[in-house]
Amino acid sequence: MQIRVRCGCGDSSCPEWAVVELQGVVQPQASFSGDIRGLHIGRLCSAPSPSSSKGGYTFTVGYHELAGTKVTLKKPLLVLRKKKVTGGAADQEPPTAAEEAELEVIGVIRHKILFKDRPKALISKPPTKEKKAVQPAAN
Numbered sequence: 001m002q003i004r005v006r007c008g009c010g011d012s013s014c015p016e017w018a019v020v021e022l023q024g025v026v027q028p029q030a031s032f033s034g035d036i037r038g039l040h041i042g043r044l045c046s047a048p049s050p051s052s053s054k055g056g057y058t059f060t061v062g063y064h065e066l067a068g069t070k071v072t073l074k075k076p077l078l079v080l081r082k083k084k085v086t087g088g089a090a091d092q093e094p095p096t097a098a099e100e101a102e103l104e105v106i107g108v109i110r111h112k113i114l115f116k117d118r119p120k121a122l123i124s125k126p127p128t129k130e131k132k133a134v135q136p137a138a139n
Contacts, residue, residue, distance in 0.1 A: 004085075004100070004101075004102045004103065005078075005080070005102075005103045005104075005105065006102060006103070006104055006105070007104075007105040008104070008105075009105070014105060014106075014107060014108045015106070015107045015108070016107070016108060016109075016110065016111075017079055017107040017108065017109045018070075018109060018111050018112060018113055019073075019077075019109055019111075019112040019113070020044070020059070020112070020113050020115070021112050021113065021114045021115065021116075022059075022066070022115050023115065023116055026041060026061070041061060042059055042060050042061035042062070043059070043060045044057060044058075044059050044113075045057065045058045045059075045060075056068070056069060057069065057070065057113050057115075059113075059115055060122070061119070063121060063122045063123050064119035064120070064121060064122065065119060065120045065122055066115040066117070066119045066120075067115070067117060067120070068113050068114050068115035068116070069113070069114055070111050070112075070113055070114075071111065071112050071113075071114050072110065072111055073109065073110055073111060073112060076108055076109060076110045077108070077109040078105055078107070078108060078109075079105070079106050079107035079108070079109060080103040080104065080105060080106065081103070081104045081106050082101060082102075082103055082104075083101070083102045083103070083104055084100075084101060084102075085100045085101065085102045
């Protein structure tokens with residue numbers, strides 16, 4: 001079977017994608033029963049790091065904050081979408097195993113954002129409540 005790779009956007013104008021690499025497992029709460037695809041996991045922010053020439057990133061998930069850096073991949077990766085290509089007329093029999101496939105390039109990954117340290121807890125001590133002095137009732 002022949003698989004063609006086609007890029008309709010040109011060599012230098014493909015959309016840039018990035019990989020987010022985390023250590024550990026991201027799991028939804030036990031009460032969540034829906035589909036995890038499209039689920040809002042957290043907030044990814046770019047933050048310039050004064051100690052490094054590379055940009056720093058923060059990823060906030062619930063009450064945890066991770067600090068990460070942008071790393072260039074040794075070899076770029078392609079993001080592909082598979083399309084089935086039929087070469088015959090519309091009145092042919094149903095598709096067979098001999099039909100060809102084509103891959104469309106929809107993005108290029110040249111960087112990854114690496115979060116390799118343990119998360120920092122964002123939970124702080126709850127504010128203490130001041131006790132009000134009880135004033136005697138006036139007669």
